[in-house]
Amino acid sequence: MHIPLDVTQPPPRPQTLEQAQALIDVLWDTLRQMQTRLLELEEQVRLTSRNSSKPPSSDGPARERRYPERPKRGRRGGGQPGHPGVTRAVVPLPEVDQVYPCWPVAQCPCCGGEIRVTDAPCERHQVFELPAIRPHVTEYQRYAGVCTGCGQRWEGTLPAGVPRGQFGPGVLALIALLAGAYHLSTRQIHRLCQEVFHLDIGVGTVSQAQASVSAALAAVVTDAQGAVRQASVVNVDETGHRQGRKRQWLWVAVSATQSVFRIDPHRNQAAAQALLGADFAGTVGSDRYSAYGWVAPTHRQLCWAHLLRDFQRMAERSGPAGDIGTELLAYGRALFALWHRWHEGLLAREQFEQFMDLLRQVVKLTLTAGAHCGHPATEHTCEHLLELEEALWTFVKTPGVEPTNNTAERALRGYVIWRKLSFGTQSTRGNRFIERLSTVVATCRQHGRAVLAYLREAIEAFLCGRSAPPLVPVPDS
8 A cells, every 4th residue: 555655744544554664665665766866965075076076176175185194304304414516508699799898997996907808708697588579570562554555454462371351370379389388368468468469350350360379270280170070089079168158069089199189069969070070990998977988988988087086986885886986996096007117117017917817817807796785876886887898908918008097087187277278168169279289289298399480480371371281290201
């Protein structure tokens, strides 16, 4: 017999033993549901950057990480007495812009004798200073004339490579660099150009300059997208983006040579395939997000840094679920210890693979136990990891694959800083600028290449109708 429970008023008094038992069953079931819900809410309150994907900035001062105190060594911080100092190298004399000789007095103040000056200076003291920045203005005067024979009017044309606007490749490249590499908003760039470079430039002109640079980089970024889709190993990640009031997503794919960014309205499998290509045949490093589920586990590497946070959340639970989490957490830390020892050359490859095979066996046994531990959330996580078990260990035998997705996450950090300062874009044109500049900046930095120099070369080539230089430097033959 079922007695519905209405918490707004007392339940009806049971008249029979059967009704009393039915009421007890309802109360007990309600109590169990409330206890389960309470545990879920308490776990949500405890979520931090250490046990979830929340950013560290969301932890707040109350949850500031506490590091163990270091033993006192009886010395002050900073450089210690006697340590070798680091000084700036002296610039060679031919590269010095101006030299001021500092002569001693002609006669000795003590005895009045003549002072003989040495041929070489006893000290070269160099002072570095920035020159006053003033824009270099070039005026192109177009003349017109009329044919004396037919009366046709003819006008002089601008030389090849001269932009139609008022700003040259250097200014356009600087504006793009400030936005794409130094994370300045449009208004900050506007103020900086006025105060530092004495360029009278409006906010709207800054946006138009970014559009010009974006057009100059379109072909280069298209080539980079194709190259990433052919890469053998790619790390992928995504973060929120806002175009006006529209919620969108910025995706990034990082290969060994290039980083490609793409903004998509969706955060799903179709968006991931649009970035990598539906026929991508390489290995994908990522977190456990379902959008990457179309990649076979044998061609996928799950991020163990994310898994450690999942295991930490398990370990904070009570009962068998907490024991499972604690054990998996220990195995994860052992994995990273072995990985670092092998990277530092302290462990042979054969030994590394043997240790990983043993670790794989115990992790699988622990996940199997966790799938039957009685805690729904822990069971669900363990079951999912068992389904993707192959993807936990791809890094062991596949060259170029790492156990974390840190390369993709690092590539997104610059954009996240920019997003906090500028609050996203306002148009599709702005989206293309962010995609292309982020791609160029990240790829140049992968190769230790000067971003400003590359941007200027690409813009000059675009204005002259030539192809931009390759984004990935071509080795000298």
